[in-house]
Amino acid sequence: MNRQITLASRPAGYPKESDFNLVEVPVPAPEDGEVLVKTIYLSVDPYMRGRINASKSYAANVEIDEVMIGSVIAQIVASKHPNFQVGDVVNAGIGWQEYGVAAGDGLRKIDPTIAPISTGAGILGMPGLTAYFGLLEIGKLQERETVFVSGAAGAVGSVVGQIAKIKGCRVVGSAGTDEKVAYIVDELGFDDAFNYKEVTDYHEELQKLLPDGIDVYFDNVGGAITDVVFPNLRIKGRVVICGQISQYNLEKPETGPRFLWNMITKRARIEGFLVSEFADRHAGALVEMSEWLRQGKLKYHETIEEGGIESAPAAFISMLKGGNIGKQLVKIADID
Amino acid sequence: MNRQITLASRPAGYPKESDFNLVEVPVPAPEDGEVLVKTIYLSVDPYMRGRINASKSYAANVEIDEVMIGSVIAQIVASKHPNFQVGDVVNAGIGWQEYGVAAGDGLRKIDPTIAPISTGAGILGMPGLTAYFGLLEIGKLQERETVFVSGAAGAVGSVVGQIAKIKGCRVVGSAGTDEKVAYIVDELGFDDAFNYKEVTDYHEELQKLLPDGIDVYFDNVGGAITDVVFPNLRIKGRVVICGQISQYNLEKPETGPRFLWNMITKRARIEGFLVSEFADRHAGALVEMSEWLRQGKLKYHETIEEGGIESAPAAFISMLKGGNIGKQLVKIADID
Numbered sequence: 080m081n082r083q084i085t086l087a088s089r090p091a092g093y094p095k096e097s098d099f100n101l102v103e104v105p106v107p108a109p110e111d112g113e114v115l116v117k118t119i120y121l122s123v124d125p126y127m128r129g130r131i132n133a134s135k136s137y138a139a140n141v142e143i144d145e146v147m148i149g150s151v152i153a154q155i156v157a158s159k160h161p162n163f164q165v166g167d168v169v170n171a172g173i174g175w176q177e178y179g180v181a182a183g184d185g186l187r188k189i190d191p192t193i194a195p196i197s198t199g200a201g202i203l204g205m206p207g208l209t210a211y212f213g214l215l216e217i218g219k220l221q222e223r224e225t226v227f228v229s230g231a232a233g234a235v236g237s238v239v240g241q242i243a244k245i246k247g248c249r250v251v252g253s254a255g256t257d258e259k260v261a262y263i264v265d266e267l268g269f270d271d272a273f274n275y276k277e278v279t280d281y282h283e284e285l286q287k288l289l290p291d292g293i294d295v296y297f298d299n300v301g302g303a304i305t306d307v308v309f310p311n312l313r314i315k316g317r318v319v320i321c322g323q324i325s326q327y328n329l330e331k332p333e334t335g336p337r338f339l340w341n342m343i344t345k346r347a348r349i350e351g352f353l354v355s356e357f358a359d360r361h362a363g364a365l366v367e368m369s370e371w372l373r374q375g376k377l378k379y380h381e382t383i384e385e386g387g388i389e390s391a392p393a394a395f396i397s398m399l400k401g402g403n404i405g406k407q408l409v410k411i412a413d414i415d
Numbered sequence: 416m417n418r419q420i421t422l423a424s425r426p427a428g429y430p431k432e433s434d435f436n437l438v439e440v441p442v443p444a445p446e447d448g449e450v451l452v453k454t455i456y457l458s459v460d461p462y463m464r465g466r467i468n469a470s471k472s473y474a475a476n477v478e479i480d481e482v483m484i485g486s487v488i489a490q491i492v493a494s495k496h497p498n499f500q501v502g503d504v505v506n507a508g509i510g511w512q513e514y515g516v517a518a519g520d521g522l523r524k525i526d527p528t529i530a531p532i533s534t535g536a537g538i539l540g541m542p543g544l545t546a547y548f549g550l551l552e553i554g555k556l557q558e559r560e561t562v563f564v565s566g567a568a569g570a571v572g573s574v575v576g577q578i579a580k581i582k583g584c585r586v587v588g589s590a591g592t593d594e595k596v597a598y599i600v601d602e603l604g605f606d607d608a609f610n611y612k613e614v615t616d617y618h619e620e621l622q623k624l625l626p627d628g629i630d631v632y633f634d635n636v637g638g639a640i641t642d643v644v645f646p647n648l649r650i651k652g653r654v655v656i657c658g659q660i661s662q663y664n665l666e667k668p669e670t671g672p673r674f675l676w677n678m679i680t681k682r683a684r685i686e687g688f689l690v691s692e693f694a695d696r697h698a699g700a701l702v703e704m705s706e707w708l709r710q711g712k713l714k715y716h717e718t719i720e721e722g723g724i725e726s727a728p729a730a731f732i733s734m735l736k737g738g739n740i741g742k743q744l745v746k747i748a749d750i751d
Contacts, residue, residue: 129676129680298675301673301675301676302673305675320675320678320679321679322679323673323675323676323679326673326676332672332673333672333673334670334671334672334673335670335671335673336668336669336670337637337638337659337662337668337669337670337671339634339637339641339656339659339685339687340465340637340659340662341687342656342685342686342687343656343657343658343659343687343688343689344465344687345687346686346687346688346689346692347686347687348684348685348686348687349675349678349684349685349686350678350683350684350685351675351677351678351679351680351681351682351683351684352679352682353679353682356682
């Protein structure tokens with residue numbers, strides 16, 4: 080049998096475990112051109128919160144009683160596609176389930192000799208690519224600029240800061256625990272960081288840590304911490320909007336200070352993006368990222384929930400509340 | 416004697432006439448390389464409001480008792496620069512005064528055979544150039560896109576809409592009186608427009624007038640009308656921040672709905688700019704704009720205060736409150 084997590088109800092505010100159901104269905108069989116995969120690691124990511132709302136996000140929403148969307152690191156257990164053999168490890172968008180059928184065309188193989196396969200959902204997967212293209216292509220980061228990253232200990236933010244260091248920049252991050260702050264400074268090499276739950280005056284903190292202002296702000300969080308960035312931007316500053324996790328679980332939308340006047344005085348730019356826009360360049364970026372990883376220039380951390388498919392909702396909720404350092408995964412099965 | 420308007424006090428909220436002084440000083444004499452000019456038309460522009468605050472805008476502020484900054488259309492009455500003759504008409508940044516000395520280098524000559532010289536402060540001057548570079552270079556407007564312009568009957572907005580029509584776009588504008596709405600639709604050829612003081616639901620209005628969404632929003636105004644643009648942006652929409660006149664005269668900063676999440680779902684961009692960034696391309700743009708004017712593809716309107724230098728503060732305040740259609744000028748003297 081195949082166990083799946085489906086959407087039971089649309090959450091108001093933070094999702095609850097009761098917003099999800101665990102259901103059992105028969106394991107499906109692949110048709111020609113398809114493969115059957117067994118999930119090894121399931122990825123839970125902030126973007127999923129937007130996809131379980133009633134209002135459309137950037138892509139179709141999950142319907143009630145549908146399997147939760149998402150991508151997994153999986154092993155092929157049956158193949159009707161010439162490019163894939165039983166035992167191959169792939170990144171497949173089958174959602175939150177133990178087994179799934181996927182079209183072989185477009186399926187990304189994971190090379191287990193480069194790094195542990197779990198990285199295919201993290202630093203060498205969507206979050207790593209999001210950091211790479213967001214910072215370099217949307218943020219147009221230049222050597223020796225100053226960078227501020229919110230959500231800096233998360234799967235994306237932690238990579239953003241490290242790539243900025245590779246590019247010779249001064250990097251400051253914000254995160255929600257002292258442990259995270261220590262991790263990104265001591266382990267990842269951020270120049271400085273602060274715990275936004277402890278600091279009360281973000282504006283003053285940014286002026287202290289980045290006294291010459293911010294060239295590139297990589298925003299995973301939104302809300303009050305983003306508000307203070309605008310007056311601290313440098314001329315021609317860029318604000319990369321990657322996520323707004325502080326806003327996803329509000330029962331009532333927030334208001335905030337108007338800041339667009341700063342865009343004129345700073346001749347600044349704000350731009351949102353999706354990593355899928357750069358799909359034709361993902362492979363090349365992964366080569367570069369793998370090399371940085373091999374050289375020790377990139378490091379990563381994973382927070383792995385070991386409770387199987389039934390623990391995916393709890394892991395998702397924990398991640399939305401900042402319970403993770405680095406990439407949040409759910410271990411579903413051992414690799415064969 | 417030379418009469419000048421100086422800054423008497425920093426306004427709280429809308430400026431008052433008492434925030435300015437009228438003073439008399441001797442007419443200055445030009446040194447080598449300089450010219451003495453007599454002001455014909457004085458230009459009052461929204462950007463000046465930001466320059467009389469205590470906090471720095473994008474350039475140095477006017478100090479108390481300093482002559483108000485600004486550019487004028489002026490005639491040369493004495494020249495110590497080889498490129499300028501007595502009688503030549505120029506655009507000079509001498510501020511609010513009847514006479515002034517300016518360096519000849521970099522001074523822009525106005526050709527009175529192309530159009531009335533007043534246009535050198537309007538459609539063939541800074542406002543026209545702001546519209547041109549903001550829409551085409553920052554907004555990257557493409558043929559047949561949809562455009563929304565706030566402050567559409569002003570010196571900049573009225574040109575934005577007409578350039579968008581030249582480029583084959585659908586253009587909707589907002590303005591603050593029925594007369595302005597009629598002017599931009601009937602005279603300037605906007606596809607539609609609405610009076611933001613009459614319409615109560617801007618979101619609904621935009622959905623009605625631009626049902627397929629907005630490719631480029633050219634923002635002169637900010638505030639509540641800008642708030643509703645973000646959910647109405649099309650994928651890859653661009654928001655050009657040119658001005659935020661609704662915010663300049665607030666005694667207390669406003670808050671508004673947070674909207675950055677839309678930047679991700681729409682993969683959209685917001686960018687502020689100053690026309691001075693494109694200084695090396697102004698001359699070429701003026702050639703193109705002059706040709707459009709000659710062909711009747713561009714039209715303009717001027718609101719001219721005839722009361723001389725002493726009426727400049729009143730004209731400035733009136734313009735900030737939306738009293739003008741098209742470019743607001745103050746007539747200072749007749750041309751010789």
